[in-house]
Amino acid sequence: xxxxxxxxxxxxxxxxxxxxxxxxxxxxxxxxxxxxxxxxxxxxxxxxxxxxxxxxxxxxxxxxxxxxxxxxxxxxxxxxxxxxxxxxxxxxxxxxxxxxxxxxxxxxxxxxxxxxxxxxxxxxxxxxxxxxxxxxxxxxxxxxxxxxxxxxxxxxxxxxxxxxxxx
Numbered sequence: 559x560x561x562x563x564x565x566x567x568x569x570x571x572x573x574x575x576x577x578x579x580x581x582x583x584x585x586x587x588x589x590x591x592x593x594x595x596x597x598x599x600x601x602x603x604x605x606x607x608x609x610x611x612x613x614x615x616x617x618x619x620x621x622x623x624x625x626x627x628x629x630x631x632x633x634x635x636x637x638x639x640x641x642x643x644x645x646x647x648x649x650x651x652x653x654x655x656x657x658x659x660x661x662x663x664x665x666x667x668x669x670x671x672x673x674x675x676x677x678x679x680x681x682x683x684x685x686x687x688x689x690x691x692x693x694x695x696x697x698x699x700x701x702x703x704x705x706x707x708x709x710x711x712x713x714x715x716x717x718x719x720x721x722x723x724x725x
Contacts, residue, residue, distance in 0.1 A: 679722070686719040 566573075584604065693712045696702050 683719065683722055686715055686722070689715050690719065 568576075587605075690712060693708065697704050
């Protein structure tokens with residue numbers, strides 16, 4: 559170590575003083591650490607160099623880790639893209655198939671609703687017709703009294719009946 563001090567052209571006494579200060583700082587740092595105290599890094603030079611060594615080692619390992627991560631990401635991305643495209647295509651086919659089935663079901667329901675509407679309309683017309691015929695039969699008998707309100711009601715029913723038949 560003295561040869562390094564001579565190489566730097568530092569007087570030997572000054573160099574030994576610097577080395578002595580470092581040694582005293584190390585001893586104080588070790589004692590404080592032994593007591594469980596938190597020791598600043600400038601007092602414990604060993605900690606500083608150990609941290610720097612760890613940082614250099616981490617930086618060396620980082621490039622390999624980054625390369626590994628890039629490789630994994632590329633493989634995942636390629637598989638993910640292929641899988642997603644296949645899943646998306648399968649899902650779109652399923653949706654299109656369901657849409658066709660739903661359209662067919664809606665068409666069947668529409669036909670059934672049309673039939674139901676026709677049946678309901680025929681029953682409605684028949685009910686109107688029966689009301690009119692029933693009133694006419696009731697009026698034929700001279701013993702049955704008929705009010706003006708009944709006539710108005712039957713004429714209104716007849717007007718609705720004519721309107722329905724016209725359509």
